[in-house]
Amino acid sequence: MTAAPDLVILGAGTTALAAAERAAELGARVVVIEQAVPGGTCINWGCIPSKTLIHKAALYHAARRGAAAGLNLTPGPVDCAALMAAKQQAIDRVRQERCDRLLNEHPAIRLVRGHGRLRAPGEVQVGPEILRSDHILIACGGLPRHLDLPGMHTVAALNSYSVLNLPAIPRSLLIVGGGVIALEIGQMLQRFGCQVTLLERGDRPLAEFDPRLTGPLCALLAAEGLRQHFGVEVRQVAAEGEGVAVAAMINGHPLRLTAERLMLAVGTVPATAGLGLEAVGVACDRQGFVVIDAECRTSVPGIWAAGDVTGPPLLAPAGELEGRVAVENMFAGRHCTVDHHGTPMAVFIDPEIALVGQTAAQAGAAGHEVAEAYLDLAAVAKAHVVGAPTGALLLWADRHDGRLLGGQILAPRAADLIHELALAVRACLTVSELADSVHVYPTISDGWRLAARRLLADCPELRGRA
Template identity: 50%
Template sequence: MPTSFDLIVLGAGTTAFAGARIAAAAGKKVLMIEQSHLGGTCVNWGCIPSKTLIHKAEMYHGARKGEGWGLNLQAGAPHCGTLMPLKQKAVVTVRETHYQREVDQSPNIKVIKARGHFISPCEIDAGGTIYSAPHMLIATGGEPRVVPIPGLDTVNFLTSYNALHLPCFPQSIVILGGGVIALEMGQMFARFGTRVTILERGPRLLAEFDLRLTELFRMMLEQEGVEILCNVEAQRVEKHGDNTCLFALINGAEVGFSAERLMLAIGTSPVTKNLGLEEIGVETDQAGFIKVDRQLRTNVPGIWAAGDVTGAPLIAPAGAREAQIAVKNILDPSGNHSIDHRFSPMAVFVDPEFATVGLTNIQAEAQGYSVLTTYVDLERVPKAHVMGEMLGGVLLTAEQGTGKILGVQMLCPRAADIIHEATLAIRFGLSVVDLSTTVHVYPSISDGLRQAARDNAQMQGLI
């Protein structure tokens, strides 16, 4: 007889725990099946190790940048023998204090280390033992996408996973990709002294952000010594002595890029292979992401999915909220709880930070809105001059006539924190008048958001 639970969760990362926590608090017996470490990608191979190194790179860069302000600090070479163990200590500490401790203290949550495989919609084989439950939540997450470039299997290439666990920083690196991971990792490596080349297949970096912001950041990265090329089509990879050479087409001509290491940062693939989804009829798209409705249900009754395994927005807090919604629907089938990712902010942890929430002007117009977008250059913000950080800007998109705020994008210091003000404004239907007439601390970077709202309100004749 299978061992029975009320809910089985595949995975034990941020998304999985968010769902398991709600079910356990409601008195349900929950089994979590995890083939690797508690905490999933975010804790072990993503958010925690990457942001730890990014933060330390910012500190290291700041020490050198202070010379222009008369702060004559001398930055020696980074000491990897100290830095890397401390980074790993941060990973282990978060894993143990935020995840293992919760398992230890919750009598309703059991975790087993195995790879789960569906044998029916309500049964899973994990390590040779059959477990059953009336409800299943698939929260297996994603992993770095790898494409079959000829010769790639002959070199020791990097992804965001193993690049964060190197013993020290390489002398040089070629990064294929121009999205979030490529820019975060590229800037971090460059600030620690690595010669960095970023190659993007498309015509521009960070396609989800406004070109006015991305071009500013591209210019800044190039000033820091990062080489950036777009419209690059990878052709093949070869090993040349101690270096790896990526050959690519640029404007029809083949160009070789040689570096100590090659890193792929070309997106995320869902962890859905060998789960038995095909056998039980769970639908996935062409890329393997599980299809779900607004309530996070798959097409198979009793099976739910949340987080990166379902596709965009591919950010841990959004996945956690999806899992909470899924479990709320399991506990309350008539509730029809759903999630609207227009209210899910995201940030890129480069320096200065990118952040966005809501709709762009193009997306808003496609949905039938008549919109007005205003842009405030960071040079207009007094706090930027205090900090000596004038490169950046704030864009605000609002509905014409009502002034209802629809979307905000930012490139500025602390954007990942400031974006929450915009998130609340959009979620609760505030207008540019509401935001512009709210007293803001002076001087502060968030005053740039107030200025963008004020400009928008004035141009619409609302104030």
């Protein structure tokens, strides 16, 4: 492909790949610019490696849990080298299938290695090469946020990338943060034999989830030995011996904690350094994320942006959607908009926790009169089959027309089970339609039907509304 490209994409992660593939389907010639490893955070340093290790930790933990059922398995010490090899194998296979084949074999897509910089609207420089195109997509993702705390320069703090490449499991770890990454990594390392302590600034983890779910979750994590502190303000960090010491205030009281390693899990910053956004006038918000409208257009005509570089929801599937929307608006003559109302999200802890749509508070603020159902997971037969009855399902619907508005679930395989409700929300199904759907028995997913039946029992006026 030697002709001038129809589209230049900065980045080669999940968002960029989805955009490049759709643009090629629409007949566009695409150049993808990447200075690091193609595949981006999700494939190389995020979703795939972390979930691979989380799965191995679950297997290791299951060996100990089986003793209560007469399965007398004795787990030996963790072979970290073998763990890292299994993780790398998963990365390589996913990268080959989802990334390399598209970038290396598609005749309409060319990969250019190097750092891309906007010189002017319609111009991107990569080393000595200057690419000109009427369509530019910024899809360079984000990076782990760092905290510039007093003494931080004295310790080698881990982040969400480096913690997945440890040569050995540390004896103990302090994690600053209480969000998705902190909980996923925290439980995984706790199960591998590391004593993990979470230090969260808020009053509970995962603020986007209902406390009726996060409360039992915290109790389950505590039962595994994971220590949790909330209302924490970290004041200072210092190297101490072969480890690290953290000075903090917890609900107004001083506390000093020590561990072998320290990890920061405090969010994401956009990877926009050196892109030349200021030079061409691309507007960013106060946190540095690129500002876009509902069609993924930036403040500069001809320049679009999508994915983590634009800020929340900071989910790989959301970035894919935004990338495709941007391309549709560029080349299909459409005015597609991004609507994440039906975009599910999940946390890969055990049990998993997931959500989609609006909460009762969000739906009420949007003008809905909300009906709610809460179903304890103990009411679902499969939960007892798998020995995991701690959890719950929450369901919200419009009280007037019965339309499903959203839901949350704490249960085994919740990340898979949330898709049933995501489809129901997207398709504007009603409580009655979900309650009348036939589910395989016994399954955890049957909990959605039972929750819908509970909602109809509490609000019989919703019966039959469709």
